[in-house]
Amino acid sequence: MDGIGQPEAPYPPDGALPADGALPADGAPPADGEATAPPGKRRRIPWKRLALIGVVLITLGVFSLGVATGWALGSRSAGPSGETVTEVIAAPTDAAGGVPVLPDVRGLLLVDAQQAVVDAGLPVDVVETADAPSALAAGTVLRQDPVGGTTKVSKVTLYVSVPGAVPDLVGQTADDARTALLQLGAEFQQEQVFDPAAAEGTVLALDPAPGSPLTSMITVTVAGPAASIFLADLNPVEGGCSKDDTSINGTDFPNSLLCGASSYESTAAYLVDRVTTSLDMTVGISDDSDTDVSVRMVVLADGRPVASVDVGYGQSREISVPTSNVLRVEIQYSSTGEGSGRLALGNARVTGSPEGISSLDTQ
Missing domain, CATH: 2.60.120.1060 (NPCBM/NEW2 domain)
Structure with a gap:
């Protein structure tokens, strides 16, 4: 039969037509200088081009990761003992275009209070700090001098909480004891007992006892009324x-x-x-x-x-x-x-x- 046992004809050279004058399967002759793949085979992308694309993608990924990490850590630095601390970034003093007004920073952590002061247009060096024993979290601003809303500020003192001790309030009135404990950031819980030797409303005892580490809740025993x-x-x-x-x-x-x-x-x-x-x-x-x-x-x-x-x-x-x-x-x-x-x-x-x-x- 035709074609059986006959050797396969070689593929014509680039740019040449087959001997029988037939065109390729798509009906169009190959363009000048374009290599024509043998029938039944796909064109392959050279491996050097693939390697180049991979290198570019890896480089872009590493660069993006570095940018994200730098943004997240841009406002933090290592402290003297290796711990991470937040830096106060000073704002221009004339950023508001008017007279700076001291904000109320009570209840903020010290670093946040300092940032609020400079954000208001005041230089950070106007801030001074003083320790204040308190039951609140260490580093919390308890009070400030002058108060928030003050203008023409040359110095502001922030009283910052440090661990304290239970004060000795025995013998004082219940109202005075309540005021003293609230100023220390502790809650006041009152219990009454009758004591014929004490005037009604006099503090008889505290729990924890005076001198103990200051806690957020103090129980105050007060002389109650007689019956x-x-x-x-x-x-x-x-x-x-x-x-x-x-x-x-x-x-x-x-x-x-x-x-x-x-x-x-x-x-x-x-x-x-x-x-x-x-x-x-x-x-x-x-x-x-x-x-x-x-x-x-x-x-x-x-x-x-x-x-x-x-x-x-x-x-x-x-x-x-x-x-x-x-x-x-x-x-x-x-x-x-x-x-x-x-x-x-x-x-x-x-x-x-x-x-x-x-x-x-x-x-």
């Missing part, structure tokens, strides 16, 4: 004095005990359960008694006499008896005059902590 209850509202364990309104030497006492006095000694007793601190009252003869009556009264604490008083008609005596750690209070009384009348214990009351007073046995 009291009228003796007439307690259940007596002995005696027959009655609760009533009365007048003593012309003064009304709406919460009083009236005890009928005779020549025989009588006793009225009350349990105070070691939770009270004092017994206070006005002692006299009720104004509706005979004018010639007089009475002697003795107060006993757990059987020990702690106060005594003699009163006549038209007289009154104020007494205050300590009752700390006392279990039982007794009032002994008897008439020393000729007439008959009633011993009046005007507004007699015991005082103690709110918790202790609320635990007493009341009527």
